[in-house]
Amino acid sequence: MGKNIPLFKVFMAKEIDEPILSVLHSGWIGEGPKVAEFEAKLKEYFGNHRLTTLNNGTAGLHLAYHIAQYQDAPKSYYNTNKNEIITTPITCTATNEPIIATGAKIVWADVDPITGSIDPSDIENKITENTKAITMVHWGGNPCRIDEINVIAKKYGIRTVEDGAHCMGMEYKGKMFGNHSDYSVVSLQAIKHITSADGGILMLKSETDFKRAKLLRWYGIDRTIREGFDLRCELDVPEAGYKYHMNDVCATIGMINFSHVDEILTIQRDNAKFYNNAFAGCPAITPVPENPDGKSACWLYTLHVNNRDELMKKLGEEGIMASKVHARNDTHSMFAEFKTWLPGVEQFNKTHLCIPVGWWVTHEDREYIAEKVIKYAR
Ligand SMILES: Cc1ncc(COP(=O)(O)O)c(C=O)c1O
Known part of the structure; x- marks a missing residue:
């Protein structure tokens, strides 16, 4: 299967x-x-x-x-x-x-x-x-x-x-x-x-x-x-x-x-660290760096690639769910009157993608995910 x-x-x-x-x-x-x-x-x-x-x-x-x-x-x-x-x-x-x-x-x-x-x-x-x-x-x-x-x-x-x-x-x-x-x-x-x-x-x-x-x-x-x-x-x-x-x-x-918070956080952080190492030598992939002043809760693992939509589709075909997770809010009609030019938002939103990092991702899963991301990222 x-x-x-x-x-x-x-x-x-x-x-x-x-x-x-x-x-x-x-x-x-x-x-x-x-x-x-x-x-x-x-x-x-x-x-x-x-x-x-x-x-x-x-x-x-x-x-x-x-x-x-x-x-x-x-x-x-x-x-x-x-x-x-x-x-x-x-x-x-x-x-x-x-x-x-x-x-x-x-x-x-x-x-x-x-x-x-x-x-x-x-x-x-x-x-x-x-x-x-x-x-x-x-x-x-x-x-x-x-x-x-x-x-x-x-x-x-x-x-x-x-x-x-x-x-x-x-x-x-x-x-x-x-x-x-x-x-x-x-x-x-x-x-x-x-x-x-x-x-x-x-x-x-x-x-x-x-x-x-x-x-x-x-x-x-x-x-x-x-x-x-x-x-x-x-x-x-x-x-x-x-x-x-x-x-x-x-x-x-x-x-x-x-009562399981520590074990959940430990796994999520360990999975994120694994991806950081796996993607370290890949010029096509830019992982979002952790703020050096803090410790991320690693609820998401986000990376940037130029072929984001294609990568998302390829990962889906390989049985890996990946997503942008949230649509930029400022383009919604309900917020139309507040629209303004936001170059950083424009760029983030073009290339970011989140891959599975949670407590359910096994060592085998994360190796498989990293391999597929590296294979398809451009
Ligand atoms: C960034 C962010 N803020 C606020 C919320 C709202 O939280 P809740 O669903 O508990 O109301 C969510 C979604 O759950 C979220 O992702």
Whole structure:
């Protein structure tokens, strides 16, 4: 039988059945003790106690954009329509659609043509008095130039959002993802390193923002249990929120899978290292280099070749799934009004391709994949 190596695969721990059945029949499947237990483990892992779980990563981005824009005047939402958020089109649309949901305008910054990471110098060119936040996306778990971006943001008093949907376990300058910027988001969606079926994590720098995020994830309602008050009925709600919390079923799935995080990351990183060595002497292949200031989570392995579309097709014929993974966002009709010339995006998008690197890729698979990539790359 021929090969069939997927680009993505759902990791579900073998020991999951018993805990899942147990929570399903526990009488508590909403947000409860399992969410609290999962959050405690995540806080320890990321080293940031201002962390809240959510029902997906997109919700985390939406909350981050909301809080970054409406810091002092929560009652004046969406009343100016002048707010701008500088972001990258080299990402999933989930990074940018929540910007529209908050009523802000998108301002695209260009990316490095090889890494696909947002370019700090272009960010600075695009700052105006209406800029409220800068978003960086760590493509495939490879860190952007986070410090440089935060220095620029600080200079202008702007908040920074890290879309770390691909970044479980990523490190930057010796610190775990989730400790560098105002808002950091991880996705626990089906095909990520760790899944909770669907879920997200939002980490925050300021205590004020953290408290607000906790309220906004549940309609703005303070869920503290108070003596003498009717548990079912909320007190005054000063700011309208969302239904973005995680539930105990997802938390149980996430928690059990999360106990495998180190082994998953070790395999992904080892596979990436193998490809780097295999492609080292091949002039037709330019692998995306890891940021020397960090440690990639290696969710994707991305390389550049001049015959990208042909290579993708040939690999498919050999039973290897390869893909661009995300379409550049700025060419979508929904973002048409924000269009601008982005030479780095143009170049990245012409030649980049992702090949399987995940925990399911065996030594035999990766040798086979490397051999085929070298054979067909031009
Ligand atoms: C870069 C990026 N940002 C955000 C998201 C959204 O995460 P979620 O699916 O958990 O909402 C995704 C996709 O999962 C993504 O790839």
